[in-house]
Amino acid sequence: MVTHAVEAVDLVKTYPAGRKNPPLRALDGLTVSVPEGVVLGLLGPNGAGKSTTVKILTTLSRADSGTAHVAGYDVNCDQDKVRHAIGYVPQKSSSDPMATGLENLVLSGRIFGLPRAEAVQRARELLAGFGLAEHAGRPVKTYSGGMQRKLDVALGLVHRPRVLFLDEPTTGLDPEARADLWNEVLRLSGQEGLTVLLTTHYLEEADRLAGQLAIVDHGKIVAEGTPESLKASLRGDSVQVELVDPDTDGTIRLLLRQLPGVGEIVVEGNTLRARVDRGATAVPAVLGLLEDKEIPVVAVTVSRPSLDDVYLQHTGRSFKVAEAAG
Ligand SMILES: Nc1ncnc2c1ncn2[C@@H]1O[C@H](COP(=O)(O)OP(=O)(O)OP(=O)(O)O)[C@@H](O)[C@H]1O
Incomplete structure (x- = not known):
């Protein structure tokens, strides 16, 4: 039997859109699940509802209706348990640029309740794992974009979460740094059995990194499957x-x-x-x-057929056109 690390059913989320406008329906009955140990890519153009979904699943926002469980816990009723079971890497870095990589990781470990010695040990382990050991003592503001992003992911892993949420992990990275981070994520999923839910609006990233894909359009999942099966269906x-x-x-x-x-x-x-x-x-x-x-x-x-063709088939418009429209 497949166990699901993430299970969201019929999520609806509206945002106020000003006095004269009807509320904006960011999620319109979104249902998605992620089997344990799988990297699931939530692929959609700007404004499709990806970040809103992640915010609900990481307890940062509440859905108007629908249910969601992460690592078996209800995101509304068991918020603390969910927060301890997940790592969350937001779109914008949460590291302190003036502190070193090591200091950032140790502080994060301490916030999660690790004793100092253990926090230092875990920080060193993560720095080594992400190839940052030799930069441990440098302030983060001197890191390259790729190094900063790896540190962000490491920060999300300090407390050994079961599920990692990555919100557009490689936006702004050059192709080499992007490929490097993809390899790290694949290693975490393959060797450590981590479940990963990542959002992306890069078709190539979805194709290369995600074992399973869910295509989001206007707050709904319009197609699901492995990248290969989605393309083969055309x-x-x-x-x-x-x-x-x-x-x-x-x-x-x-x-x-x-x-x-x-x-x-x-x-x-x-x-x-x-x-x-x-x-x-x-x-x-x-x-x-x-x-x-x-x-x-x-x-x-x-x-x-490419993933762009898959997107076109299910939404009636090309991904690039949808992106440009916002
Ligand atoms: N706090 C908010 N208040 C009002 N509207 C919001 C808020 N957050 C998101 N929205 C709107 O909800 C819709 C979905 O936004 P969301 O950020 O989830 O999309 P996304 O797929 O993550 O896009 P992107 O790739 O640009 O991050 C968009 O129309 C957005 O403008």
């Missing part, structure tokens, strides 16, 4: 047409739409992305049509 291929000039009046989109086997088409700047039944037959047809109409093309590429 038939056909994705064809990308890069034009010399943008399709400002939508003519090219309409033309392509008429070809047999071509499904939804998304336009992003000079690029048109179409779902097609078979890439191998669609590419020559697309190229032939555009050549006939003397429409200049930079490139046409075909690929297997």
Whole structure:
């Protein structure tokens, strides 16, 4: 039997939106669960409701209705037990920039009730685990962005939680630091059996890091599964047409739409992305049509469906377009 480290059912959360406006429904019946030892990615564009979900699950906010259990405890009735069972790494760092990495970790351990010697030992263990041992004595303000983020994660682990919440853990990090942090999270989950719920609006992060994905849109989960199963559930291929000039009046989109086997088409700047039944037959047809109409093309590429295609399938819009809309 699968035991769930996190179980949220039908969460609704509204925020006041000013006197003349109806309340904003940030969560609209969100249901999600995370099996023990799994890294679950909550993927959605800005404003989808990811942070609100995390705040409710970490007892920082209360849902208007619905239920949630974390590590078996009710987030409303057993708040202290939940707080001891979880680690929470918020979007904004909670470390003291003037204190050293070691001091930050020891203080955090003391706050969780560890005796001083034990807090120091745990701090040193975490610094070593995250490759920060040689920087233990430096003020955090001198750390690189990647080092600071690793320290943030270490701070969330001081009290050996069973479930770790990471709210957009790699926002603002360069690709190398991002990959480094992904490896740390995978190590924690693989070797230490930690359950991780992370929020992200990076499709690549969701694809690479999450064993399970839940796609959030307008306060609801619209699709769930492993990244592979979600992509495999889409038939056909994705064809990308890069034009010399943008399709400002939508003519090219309409033309392509008429070809047999071509499904939804998304336009992003000079690029048109179409779902097609078979890439191998669609590419020559697309190229032939555009050549006939003397429409200049930079490139046409075909690929297997991506998470962006999965998102499009379930929400009717491309992830980038949803992000830009906020
Ligand atoms: N304290 C608040 N008061 C009013 N509205 C809020 C508050 N917190 C969040 N919201 C609104 O609720 C919706 C969901 O916000 P939330 O922060 O959960 O989204 P998100 O998916 O985490 O987005 P992001 O990726 O930008 O962090 C948004 O429309 C947001 O503006």
